[in-house]
Amino acid sequence: MSAPDRQVAPDSFYDAVGGGDTFRRLVAAFYAGVATDPLLRPMYPEEDLGPAADRLRLFLEQYWGGPTTYSDQRGHPRLRLRHAPYPVTPGARDRWLAHMRTAVDGLGLAPAQHAQLWDYLERAAHSMVNAPEGR
Template sequence: MTDQTPAQPRLTLRKDENGDALTDTVWAQIGGEETFEFIAAKFYEGVREDPILAPMYPQDDWDGAIRRFRMFLEQYWGGPGTYSAERGHPRLRMRHAAFHIDSDARDRWLQHMNAALDAAKLPPMHDAAIRDYVERAAFSLINQPG
């Protein structure tokens, strides 16, 4: 018996109306390591001064925190798999379980992340996708009431 279901049309993203199909990853499309380094560094500029969030980060290893965050974001968005090669599976909830993350911490984290994304001035489609992901991730990490 053969399936008689007609083939569904495929969606192809293009740079413009008549442009080539986009086949690269989001990581490559928005500038690769340079862009993700910028986002991670901008994010930590805010976090470092935040009285609620700063104590959750290693005070003697801000550069390491920036690097790990950059590697995580790069891997998630189609860049190199360095994060998993060095640190194993991301396991976000497990890695954040030791920290008091309530709605205030979530909101502060999102404020700094959104400021970093604002500064990066990504193309609208990519910006929306990344903001959607980080918001969902931030909500998923809440482990305290309030």
């Protein structure tokens, strides 16, 4: 195994679904949708979506029991605080969820794993809403 701060939790969801490769595929499929979405794309100030994709992948890997690289590099996730500068409306949430649904469905996970991952992503997306529609 790699350095202690990058160890993967034994018997983790991360391992059960295929580790880093699965999360790379998830995030790549998700950002392929975001790249052409007229509502979401402007929320990403970087010209290249690569850095945002890396941050999301590292966060999800860590959350699900993978390497702790996200916290090692960026500290505590503080998701609501990090998203506060961007108006996350219900419509933006729904677009985010639509692209994420496509990405999750494309992974071919076992039904229980699919449901567990989707439940988390759906709850997380709802918790990020910080602005009314039309802002």
